[in-house]
Amino acid sequence: MNYHRPVRTPSGEFRVPKYVVFHLKDSGDGCDEIFWEDPFNFTPRRGRNGWIDSWGIYPHDKDGVRDVDGMQIFERTACLFCYIYDGNRGIYTPELQFVHALRDKKVYRPQTSILVIASSGIIHSTSPSRAHIPNPHDPKSDRYWRRIRVSGGLRLSVFADKVLTPLWGWVRNLHAHVFHDYSDGALFGPKRCNAVDMMHLDKSGYAYVPEEDYSIAHILQSPGQVMGYHYDFGDNWWVDIKLEDIAVPEESKGAVVILDGAGGTPPDGEHTGTWPWAAQLRDADASPAGKRKAVKTLFEATNYEGVPRPVVPEEYDFDHFDLETARVRVRRALDSKASMPGASKKVVIDFEGREMETSEDELAMMVKLGILPGEMKKGTRVVRRPVAGAAEGDEGVYWEEGVAEGRRDNPGNTACAWCGSPSDLKACSRCKQRYYCGKECQKAHWSNGHRAECTK
Numbered sequence: 001m002n003y004h005r006p007v008r009t010p011s012g013e014f015r016v017p018k019y020v021v022f023h024l025k026d027s028g029d030g031c032d033e034i035f036w037e038d039p040f041n042f043t044p045r046r047g048r049n050g051w052i053d054s055w056g057i058y059p060h061d062k063d064g065v066r067d068v069d070g071m072q073i074f075e076r077t078a079c080l081f082c083y084i085y086d087g088n089r090g091i092y093t094p095e096l097q098f099v100h101a102l103r104d105k106k107v108y109r110p111q112t113s114i115l116v117i118a119s120s121g122i123i124h125s126t127s128p129s130r131a132h133i134p135n136p137h138d139p140k141s142d143r144y145w146r147r148i149r150v151s152g153g154l155r156l157s158v159f160a161d162k163v164l165t166p167l168w169g170w171v172r173n174l175h176a177h178v179f180h181d182y183s184d185g186a187l188f189g190p191k192r193c194n195a196v197d198m199m200h201l202d203k204s205g206y207a208y209v210p211e212e213d214y215s216i217a218h219i220l221q222s223p224g225q226v227m228g229y230h231y232d233f234g235d236n237w238w239v240d241i242k243l244e245d246i247a248v249p250e251e252s253k254g255a256v257v258i259l260d261g262a263g264g265t266p267p268d269g270e271h272t273g274t275w276p277w278a279a280q281l282r283d284a285d286a287s288p289a290g291k292r293k294a295v296k297t298l299f300e301a302t303n304y305e306g307v308p309r310p311v312v313p314e315e316y317d318f319d320h321f322d323l324e325t326a327r328v329r330v331r332r333a334l335d336s337k338a339s340m341p342g343a344s345k346k347v348v349i350d351f352e353g354r355e356m357e358t359s360e361d362e363l364a365m366m367v368k369l370g371i372l373p374g375e376m377k378k379g380t381r382v383v384r385r386p387v388a389g390a391a392e393g394d395e396g397v398y399w400e401e402g403v404a405e406g407r408r409d410n411p412g413n414t415a416c417a418w419c420g421s422p423s424d425l426k427a428c429s430r431c432k433q434r435y436y437c438g439k440e441c442q443k444a445h446w447s448n449g450h451r452a453e454c455t456k
Contacts, residue, residue: 031076100207
């Protein structure tokens with residue numbers, strides 16, 4: 001039985017929560033005091049530059065960086081879900097009750113101007129936007145940044161999967177992510193994501209609005225506005241995306257264009273993230289030993305799999321940005337199916353050293369992947385490949401991931417396979433597997449590779 005009752009706050013005061021309900025067996029230990037407030041009328045906590053991130057529920061340190069007590073949250077969440085609360089039966093923790101109210105408030109808030117733009121078929125293009133990785137130790141530094149031109153009508157899901165992830169050189173469909181509306185702290189993320197780092201969702205906002213239902217222009221509407229992109233809930237990479245200008249439809253067809261950038265490809269994995277990697281770069285600048293360590297970290301990262309290490313680590317240039325390589329990565333991502341966050345990429349070990357042969361093996365593999373056979377949609381399957389550069393004796397280490405083969409992208413959640421525009425998309429009449437915004441892009445793609453793919 002649950003009802004509104006006084007519960008001891010972290011400060012030791014017994015108070016009746018203004019909105020959430022604590023289970024009778026929940027003492028409130030480890031619960032942040034903000035959850036005693038009313039989610040419809042509370043003062044969100046602000047971080048860097050006065051922005052609100054993660055629904056405004058977490059405290060921040062002196063640099064404005066989220067100061068999350070991960071162990072305290074983990075212990076509370078593990079205990080409550082095991083013995084008291086059950087989301088499958090609609091019995092949610094106070095934290096989730098609070099965040100769900102914030103999420104619902106965001107979803108049902110009128111978006112008249114954006115809906116009018118979308119329904120009229122007019123796509124506003126952000127021209128250009130600037131994405132950079134902040135440095136909390138030196139806010140004025142700008143070591144890693146990218147400038148891009150992209151349609152404001154592009155869905156956030158496509159923006160994350162086919163633009164931002166390859167733009168930074170990270171691994172598609174490997175980690176969880178969310179977009180932050182810094183004006184109110186609202187979060188947007190992929191539906192049914194089962195990436196390994198989703199275990200840290202309670203340290204990353206608890207819940208989010210489905211990104212598949214929203215476009216860039218729902219968050220960035222005026223030049224100067226900034227939204228956040230939080231990638232990998234374990235390592236925590238933060239990218240600030242600033243809208244610099246808006247082009248009228250007559251001046252831009254909404255194509256994705258990589259304009260410029262600085263800084264190399266940040267490591268994906270190896271316990272790095274924005275703040276630890278900034279510290280490693282600082283040590284690398286300070287001493288040869290620090291640089292050797294940073295180079296080692298970089299080339300052991302997942303996105304450097306199979307890449308030869310530099311012969312002389314001390315001469316490695318962390319700041320080198322290859323514009324053409326970035327463009328090629330994004331171009332290849334646009335010319336591919338959308339990732340399947342519900343069957344995300346994972347490393348598995350085949351202890352028996354044998355390939356999948358029976359239905360029992362298939363079931364075991366899919367269970368390891370995190371999705372059961374019955375949950376796989378028609379036209380999708382699970383693929384595996386050896387991890388490149390695995391050490392001797394690790395030949396049984398594989399990547400496994402769900403992929404769409406015969407199943408095509410949702411036309412409302414994809415982009416032109418040649419230019420990246422989300423406007424007026426029509427499928428290839430022959431294979432039905434790629435979308436184009438017009439005949440010009442379809443002809444260009446046909447003569448640049450799709451002819452061979454389409455006729456297979």
